[in-house]
Amino acid sequence: MNQPNTDTFEGQKKVRKAELISPPNRLKEKVGHGGIDEAVLGKAQELLENNTVDFKPIALMLVDLLHEAISDAKSSTTTGEDAIEAMLYPAMQLKAQGGMFHYPLISEISNILVNFLETVTDTNKDVMDIVVAHKMSINAVIASQIKGDGGKVGRELRDALLDACARYYKSRKAQ
Amino acid sequence: MSYQFKNITVLVVESTRAMFDLTRSVLQAFGVNQVYSAYGADEGFETYCRVNPDLVIIDWLEDPANGLDLTRRIRTDPKSPNPFMPIVMMTGYSQKKRVLQARDSGITEFIVKPFTAKALYQKIEQLVERPRHFVNSENYFGPDRRRKREGDYKGPDRRSDEQPAVKAATAAVSLTSAVAKAKEIKARHDKANPDKKDEW
Numbered sequence: 028m029n030q031p032n033t034d035t036f037e038g039q040k041k042v043r044k045a046e047l048i049s050p051p052n053r054l055k056e057k058v059g060h061g062g063i064d065e066a067v068l069g070k071a072q073e074l075l076e077n078n079t080v081d082f083k084p085i086a087l088m089l090v091d092l093l094h095e096a097i098s099d100a101k102s103s104t105t106t107g108e109d110a111i112e113a114m115l116y117p118a119m120q121l122k123a124q125g126g127m128f129h130y131p132l133i134s135e136i137s138n139i140l141v142n143f144l145e146t147v148t149d150t151n152k153d154v155m156d157i158v159v160a161h162k163m164s165i166n167a168v169i170a171s172q173i174k175g176d177g178g179k180v181g182r183e184l185r186d187a188l189l190d191a192c193a194r195y196y197k198s199r200k201a202q
Numbered sequence: 203m204s205y206q207f208k209n210i211t212v213l214v215v216e217s218t219r220a221m222f223d224l225t226r227s228v229l230q231a232f233g234v235n236q237v238y239s240a241y242g243a244d245e246g247f248e249t250y251c252r253v254n255p256d257l258v259i260i261d262w263l264e265d266p267a268n269g270l271d272l273t274r275r276i277r278t279d280p281k282s283p284n285p286f287m288p289i290v291m292m293t294g295y296s297q298k299k300r301v302l303q304a305r306d307s308g309i310t311e312f313i314v315k316p317f318t319a320k321a322l323y324q325k326i327e328q329l330v331e332r333p334r335h336f337v338n339s340e341n342y343f344g345p346d347r348r349r350k351r352e353g354d355y356k357g358p359d360r361r362s363d364e365q366p367a368v369k370a371a372t373a374a375v376s377l378t379s380a381v382a383k384a385k386e387i388k389a390r391h392d393k394a395n396p397d398k399k400d401e402w
Binding site: 045051116142 | 203204205206207209210217218220221223224227228231232233256257261262264265284286288293294295297299315316317318319320323326327329330331333335336337338339340346
Protein backbone atom coordinates (compact mmCIF):
# COMPACT_ATOMS: atom_id res chain seq x y z
CA MET A 28 0.00 0.00 0.00
CA ASN A 29 1.30 3.45 -0.84
CA GLN A 30 2.08 5.60 2.19
CA PRO A 31 0.81 9.18 2.00
CA ASN A 32 3.60 11.71 1.54
CA THR A 33 3.72 13.74 4.72
CA ASP A 34 6.88 15.69 3.81
CA THR A 35 5.31 18.00 1.27
CA PHE A 36 2.01 19.70 0.66
CA GLU A 37 0.17 19.72 -2.59
CA GLY A 38 1.47 22.60 -4.72
CA GLN A 39 4.56 23.01 -2.57
CA LYS A 40 7.69 23.46 -4.64
CA LYS A 41 11.27 24.06 -3.54
CA VAL A 42 12.54 27.41 -4.80
CA ARG A 43 16.17 26.88 -3.81
CA LYS A 44 17.65 23.45 -4.15
CA ALA A 45 20.79 23.14 -2.07
CA GLU A 46 22.17 20.02 -0.54
CA LEU A 47 24.60 20.06 2.39
CA ILE A 48 27.18 17.29 2.26
CA SER A 49 29.69 16.20 4.90
CA PRO A 50 32.51 14.56 2.96
CA PRO A 51 34.84 12.14 4.75
CA ASN A 52 37.82 13.94 6.32
CA ARG A 53 40.62 12.14 4.49
CA LEU A 54 43.27 14.49 5.87
CA LYS A 55 42.29 13.83 9.46
CA GLU A 56 42.20 10.08 8.88
CA LYS A 57 45.77 10.21 7.56
CA VAL A 58 47.48 12.74 9.84
CA GLY A 59 45.77 11.82 13.11
CA HIS A 60 45.94 14.06 16.16
CA GLY A 61 48.33 16.27 18.05
CA GLY A 62 49.35 19.22 15.87
CA ILE A 63 53.06 19.93 15.45
CA ASP A 64 55.82 21.13 17.75
CA GLU A 65 56.73 24.81 17.94
CA ALA A 66 60.30 23.70 17.16
CA VAL A 67 59.14 22.28 13.81
CA LEU A 68 57.37 25.53 13.00
CA GLY A 69 60.50 27.44 13.94
CA LYS A 70 62.63 25.27 11.68
CA ALA A 71 60.18 25.72 8.80
CA GLN A 72 60.23 29.50 9.29
CA GLU A 73 64.04 29.44 9.33
CA LEU A 74 64.03 27.62 6.01
CA LEU A 75 61.78 30.32 4.59
CA GLU A 76 63.94 33.12 5.87
CA ASN A 77 67.30 31.61 4.97
CA ASN A 78 66.50 30.67 1.38
CA THR A 79 69.24 31.54 -1.07
CA VAL A 80 67.09 32.08 -4.14
CA ASP A 81 68.38 34.78 -6.49
CA PHE A 82 65.22 36.84 -6.91
CA LYS A 83 66.73 39.29 -9.40
CA PRO A 84 66.00 37.31 -12.61
CA ILE A 85 62.46 36.53 -11.41
CA ALA A 86 61.88 40.17 -10.54
CA LEU A 87 63.23 41.34 -13.90
CA MET A 88 60.95 38.89 -15.71
CA LEU A 89 57.95 40.22 -13.79
CA VAL A 90 58.99 43.83 -14.41
CA ASP A 91 59.21 42.98 -18.13
CA LEU A 92 55.65 41.65 -17.95
CA LEU A 93 54.56 44.85 -16.24
CA HIS A 94 56.41 46.91 -18.84
CA GLU A 95 54.62 45.06 -21.68
CA ALA A 96 51.26 45.54 -19.98
CA ILE A 97 52.00 49.27 -19.58
CA SER A 98 52.98 49.57 -23.27
CA ASP A 99 49.82 47.72 -24.34
CA ALA A 100 47.67 49.97 -22.19
CA LYS A 101 49.36 53.12 -23.47
CA SER A 102 48.99 52.07 -27.11
CA SER A 103 45.40 50.92 -26.43
CA THR A 104 46.27 47.40 -27.55
CA THR A 105 44.46 46.44 -24.36
CA THR A 106 41.83 48.62 -22.73
CA GLY A 107 39.67 48.88 -19.62
CA GLU A 108 39.57 45.93 -17.24
CA ASP A 109 41.77 43.78 -19.50
CA ALA A 110 44.52 46.40 -19.41
CA ILE A 111 44.23 46.79 -15.64
CA GLU A 112 44.25 43.02 -15.06
CA ALA A 113 47.35 42.67 -17.27
CA MET A 114 49.22 45.18 -15.07
CA LEU A 115 47.82 43.77 -11.85
CA TYR A 116 49.13 40.24 -12.33
CA PRO A 117 52.88 41.04 -12.41
CA ALA A 118 52.40 43.65 -9.68
CA MET A 119 50.69 41.05 -7.50
CA GLN A 120 53.45 38.48 -8.15
CA LEU A 121 56.14 41.04 -7.29
CA LYS A 122 54.28 41.76 -4.07
CA ALA A 123 53.89 38.04 -3.31
CA GLN A 124 57.45 37.00 -4.07
CA GLY A 125 59.57 40.03 -3.15
CA GLY A 126 59.02 39.51 0.57
CA MET A 127 59.66 35.78 0.29
CA PHE A 128 63.05 36.33 -1.35
CA HIS A 129 64.57 39.07 0.82
CA TYR A 130 63.16 42.06 -1.06
CA PRO A 131 60.41 43.31 1.27
CA LEU A 132 60.68 46.81 -0.20
CA ILE A 133 59.61 45.40 -3.58
CA SER A 134 56.65 43.79 -1.82
CA GLU A 135 55.69 47.08 -0.23
CA ILE A 136 55.96 49.12 -3.42
CA SER A 137 54.08 46.48 -5.40
CA ASN A 138 51.43 46.32 -2.71
CA ILE A 139 50.82 50.06 -3.11
CA LEU A 140 50.52 49.50 -6.86
CA VAL A 141 48.16 46.53 -6.47
CA ASN A 142 45.93 48.49 -4.09
CA PHE A 143 45.93 51.41 -6.51
CA LEU A 144 45.12 49.30 -9.57
CA GLU A 145 42.32 47.54 -7.70
CA THR A 146 40.55 50.90 -7.37
CA VAL A 147 40.88 52.36 -10.88
CA THR A 148 38.50 51.72 -13.73
CA ASP A 149 40.39 53.06 -16.71
CA THR A 150 43.93 53.63 -17.91
CA ASN A 151 44.07 57.38 -18.42
CA LYS A 152 47.32 59.34 -18.36
CA ASP A 153 47.20 60.05 -14.62
CA VAL A 154 46.77 56.37 -13.84
CA MET A 155 49.53 55.34 -16.19
CA ASP A 156 51.94 57.95 -14.76
CA ILE A 157 51.46 56.42 -11.32
CA VAL A 158 51.93 52.87 -12.62
CA VAL A 159 55.12 53.90 -14.43
CA ALA A 160 56.43 55.58 -11.26
CA HIS A 161 55.96 52.29 -9.39
CA LYS A 162 57.66 50.31 -12.12
CA MET A 163 60.64 52.69 -12.07
CA SER A 164 60.87 52.42 -8.29
CA ILE A 165 60.85 48.62 -8.44
CA ASN A 166 63.51 48.71 -11.14
CA ALA A 167 65.63 50.97 -8.96
CA VAL A 168 65.36 48.60 -5.99
CA ILE A 169 66.35 45.63 -8.15
CA ALA A 170 69.25 47.47 -9.81
CA SER A 171 70.58 48.69 -6.46
CA GLN A 172 69.86 45.29 -4.88
CA ILE A 173 68.19 46.94 -1.91
CA LYS A 174 67.39 44.03 0.37
CA GLY A 175 65.47 44.68 3.56
CA ASP A 176 63.20 47.70 3.97
CA GLY A 177 65.59 50.14 2.32
CA GLY A 178 66.01 52.38 5.38
CA LYS A 179 65.50 56.10 4.83
CA VAL A 180 65.54 55.80 1.02
CA GLY A 181 62.93 53.06 1.19
CA ARG A 182 60.70 55.17 3.42
CA GLU A 183 60.98 58.18 1.11
CA LEU A 184 60.16 56.02 -1.90
CA ARG A 185 57.07 54.54 -0.24
CA ASP A 186 55.89 57.95 0.97
CA ALA A 187 56.32 59.48 -2.50
CA LEU A 188 54.29 56.71 -4.12
CA LEU A 189 51.56 56.84 -1.49
CA ASP A 190 51.47 60.60 -1.90
CA ALA A 191 51.07 60.24 -5.69
CA CYS A 192 48.14 57.85 -5.17
CA ALA A 193 46.58 60.20 -2.59
CA ARG A 194 46.86 63.15 -5.01
CA TYR A 195 45.20 61.06 -7.72
CA TYR A 196 42.26 60.19 -5.47
CA LYS A 197 41.97 63.82 -4.36
CA SER A 198 41.87 65.07 -7.95
CA ARG A 199 39.26 62.45 -8.86
CA LYS A 200 37.15 63.50 -5.90
CA ALA A 201 37.36 67.13 -7.00
CA GLN A 202 36.09 66.32 -10.50
CA MET B 203 51.89 12.32 19.43
CA SER B 204 51.88 14.82 16.59
CA TYR B 205 50.36 15.03 13.12
CA GLN B 206 51.72 12.35 10.79
CA PHE B 207 52.19 14.55 7.73
CA LYS B 208 54.37 11.84 6.22
CA ASN B 209 51.11 10.03 5.35
CA ILE B 210 49.82 12.71 3.00
CA THR B 211 50.70 13.91 -0.48
CA VAL B 212 50.43 17.54 -1.55
CA LEU B 213 50.23 19.10 -5.00
CA VAL B 214 51.56 22.65 -5.28
CA VAL B 215 50.55 24.52 -8.43
CA GLU B 216 52.79 27.55 -8.69
CA SER B 217 53.80 30.20 -11.17
CA THR B 218 57.57 29.91 -10.62
CA ARG B 219 59.98 27.16 -9.67
CA ALA B 220 61.45 29.27 -6.88
CA MET B 221 58.08 29.66 -5.16
CA PHE B 222 57.40 25.94 -5.52
CA ASP B 223 60.79 25.07 -3.96
CA LEU B 224 60.13 27.40 -1.06
CA THR B 225 56.65 26.01 -0.39
CA ARG B 226 57.94 22.46 -0.68
CA SER B 227 60.72 23.14 1.83
CA VAL B 228 58.15 24.33 4.38
CA LEU B 229 55.88 21.32 3.76
CA GLN B 230 58.85 18.98 4.08
CA ALA B 231 59.81 20.64 7.35
CA PHE B 232 56.27 19.81 8.55
CA GLY B 233 56.98 16.20 7.61
CA VAL B 234 55.29 15.85 4.20
CA ASN B 235 57.31 13.38 2.13
CA GLN B 236 55.66 13.66 -1.24
CA VAL B 237 55.15 17.11 -2.75
CA TYR B 238 54.18 17.24 -6.41
CA SER B 239 54.72 20.30 -8.58
CA ALA B 240 52.84 21.79 -11.51
CA TYR B 241 53.05 25.12 -13.29
CA GLY B 242 49.88 26.61 -14.75
CA ALA B 243 46.24 25.54 -14.57
CA ASP B 244 46.28 22.90 -17.32
CA GLU B 245 49.38 21.11 -16.03
CA GLY B 246 47.94 21.49 -12.54
CA PHE B 247 44.72 19.70 -13.46
CA GLU B 248 46.54 16.96 -15.36
CA THR B 249 48.89 16.31 -12.40
CA TYR B 250 46.02 16.49 -9.93
CA CYS B 251 44.05 13.81 -11.85
CA ARG B 252 47.15 11.62 -12.10
CA VAL B 253 48.32 11.75 -8.48
CA ASN B 254 45.03 12.40 -6.63
CA PRO B 255 46.76 14.13 -3.69
CA ASP B 256 45.36 14.79 -0.22
CA LEU B 257 45.77 18.56 -0.46
CA VAL B 258 46.21 21.07 -3.28
CA ILE B 259 47.90 24.45 -2.86
CA ILE B 260 47.26 26.82 -5.76
CA ASP B 261 48.70 30.17 -6.71
CA TRP B 262 46.37 32.69 -8.41
CA LEU B 263 48.21 31.90 -11.67
CA GLU B 264 48.19 33.88 -14.87
CA ASP B 265 45.24 34.17 -17.24
CA PRO B 266 43.76 32.84 -19.49
CA ALA B 267 43.34 29.78 -17.23
CA ASN B 268 44.09 30.88 -13.69
CA GLY B 269 43.91 29.34 -10.22
CA LEU B 270 40.18 30.06 -10.00
CA ASP B 271 39.54 28.09 -13.19
CA LEU B 272 41.67 25.24 -11.88
CA THR B 273 39.67 25.22 -8.63
CA ARG B 274 36.38 25.09 -10.55
CA ARG B 275 37.69 22.19 -12.64
CA ILE B 276 38.74 20.25 -9.54
CA ARG B 277 35.25 20.79 -8.10
CA THR B 278 33.12 20.14 -11.17
CA ASP B 279 35.01 18.38 -13.97
CA PRO B 280 33.75 14.79 -14.41
CA LYS B 281 37.39 13.65 -14.62
CA SER B 282 38.17 15.05 -11.17
CA PRO B 283 39.06 12.17 -8.83
CA ASN B 284 37.93 14.02 -5.70
CA PRO B 285 35.61 17.03 -6.00
CA PHE B 286 35.84 17.46 -2.19
CA MET B 287 39.62 18.05 -2.39
CA PRO B 288 40.89 20.55 0.22
CA ILE B 289 42.25 23.52 -1.77
CA VAL B 290 44.37 26.30 -0.31
CA MET B 291 44.79 29.38 -2.47
CA MET B 292 48.07 31.17 -1.79
CA THR B 293 48.32 34.53 -3.52
CA GLY B 294 49.64 38.06 -3.38
CA TYR B 295 46.11 39.42 -3.64
CA SER B 296 44.54 40.43 -0.36
CA GLN B 297 41.64 42.65 -1.35
CA LYS B 298 38.20 41.51 -0.22
CA LYS B 299 37.04 41.35 -3.85
CA ARG B 300 39.73 38.75 -4.60
CA VAL B 301 39.04 36.73 -1.49
CA LEU B 302 35.36 36.57 -2.47
CA GLN B 303 36.25 35.59 -6.05
CA ALA B 304 38.44 32.79 -4.75
CA ARG B 305 35.79 31.68 -2.27
CA ASP B 306 33.10 31.61 -4.96
CA SER B 307 35.32 29.48 -7.22
CA GLY B 308 35.36 26.81 -4.49
CA ILE B 309 38.62 27.18 -2.56
CA THR B 310 38.69 25.92 1.03
CA GLU B 311 41.26 28.29 2.56
CA PHE B 312 43.04 31.49 1.49
CA ILE B 313 46.59 32.64 2.38
CA VAL B 314 48.18 35.94 1.47
CA LYS B 315 51.77 35.99 0.22
CA PRO B 316 54.34 36.73 1.50
CA PHE B 317 53.41 34.02 3.97
CA THR B 318 54.92 32.58 7.14
CA ALA B 319 55.33 28.91 8.04
CA LYS B 320 52.89 29.42 10.88
CA ALA B 321 50.23 30.89 8.57
CA LEU B 322 50.48 27.90 6.24
CA TYR B 323 50.39 25.46 9.13
CA GLN B 324 47.33 27.15 10.67
CA LYS B 325 45.41 26.79 7.39
CA ILE B 326 46.31 23.11 7.13
CA GLU B 327 45.30 22.64 10.75
CA GLN B 328 41.92 24.23 9.93
CA LEU B 329 41.46 21.71 7.13
CA VAL B 330 42.25 18.85 9.49
CA GLU B 331 40.30 19.99 12.54
CA ARG B 332 37.49 22.11 11.12
CA PRO B 333 36.66 20.77 7.67
CA ARG B 334 33.88 22.58 5.87
CA HIS B 335 30.63 21.01 4.77
CA PHE B 336 30.02 21.07 1.04
CA VAL B 337 27.13 22.79 -0.65
CA ASN B 338 25.66 21.41 -3.83
CA SER B 339 23.24 23.84 -5.44
CA GLU B 340 22.22 24.80 -8.96
CA ASN B 341 24.95 27.40 -9.35
CA TYR B 342 27.60 26.41 -6.81
CA PHE B 343 29.43 23.32 -5.73
CA GLY B 344 32.11 23.69 -3.11
CA PRO B 345 32.86 24.23 0.56
CA ASP B 346 30.19 26.00 2.59
CA ARG B 347 31.06 29.65 2.20
CA ARG B 348 29.87 30.50 5.69
CA ARG B 349 32.25 29.67 8.49
CA LYS B 350 30.45 30.51 11.68
CA ARG B 351 30.03 28.56 14.84
CA GLU B 352 27.95 29.36 17.87
CA GLY B 353 30.18 30.94 20.44
CA ASP B 354 32.65 32.34 17.86
CA TYR B 355 31.23 35.84 18.17
CA LYS B 356 32.81 37.77 21.02
CA GLY B 357 31.16 41.18 20.49
CA PRO B 358 28.16 42.69 22.26
CA ASP B 359 24.71 41.12 21.88
CA ARG B 360 22.64 43.46 19.74
CA ARG B 361 19.57 41.34 19.15
CA SER B 362 16.84 42.57 21.47
CA ASP B 363 16.15 39.10 22.85
CA GLU B 364 19.82 38.70 23.79
CA GLN B 365 20.23 41.97 25.67
CA PRO B 366 20.70 41.58 29.45
CA ALA B 367 17.65 43.64 30.47
CA VAL B 368 15.40 41.68 28.09
CA LYS B 369 16.94 38.39 29.23
CA ALA B 370 16.32 39.27 32.89
CA ALA B 371 12.76 40.37 32.19
CA THR B 372 12.08 37.17 30.24
CA ALA B 373 13.50 35.09 33.07
CA ALA B 374 11.37 36.97 35.62
CA VAL B 375 8.21 36.39 33.58
CA SER B 376 9.06 32.69 33.27
CA LEU B 377 9.66 32.44 37.00
CA THR B 378 6.38 34.23 37.83
CA SER B 379 4.44 31.83 35.60
CA ALA B 380 6.25 28.85 37.11
CA VAL B 381 5.42 29.99 40.68
CA ALA B 382 1.80 30.60 39.72
CA LYS B 383 1.63 27.16 38.12
CA ALA B 384 3.17 25.54 41.21
CA LYS B 385 0.68 27.33 43.50
CA GLU B 386 -2.17 26.13 41.30
CA ILE B 387 -0.94 22.53 41.46
CA LYS B 388 -0.44 22.76 45.23
CA ALA B 389 -3.96 24.08 45.71
CA ARG B 390 -5.32 21.19 43.66
CA HIS B 391 -3.19 18.73 45.68
CA ASP B 392 -4.33 20.21 49.01
CA LYS B 393 -7.95 20.04 47.97
CA ALA B 394 -7.64 16.42 46.90
CA ASN B 395 -5.51 15.41 49.91
CA PRO B 396 -6.50 17.61 52.89
CA ASP B 397 -4.61 15.30 55.27
CA LYS B 398 -1.32 15.49 53.35
CA LYS B 399 -0.87 19.30 53.13
CA ASP B 400 2.52 19.19 54.82
CA GLU B 401 4.08 17.04 52.16
CA TRP B 402 4.78 20.19 50.09
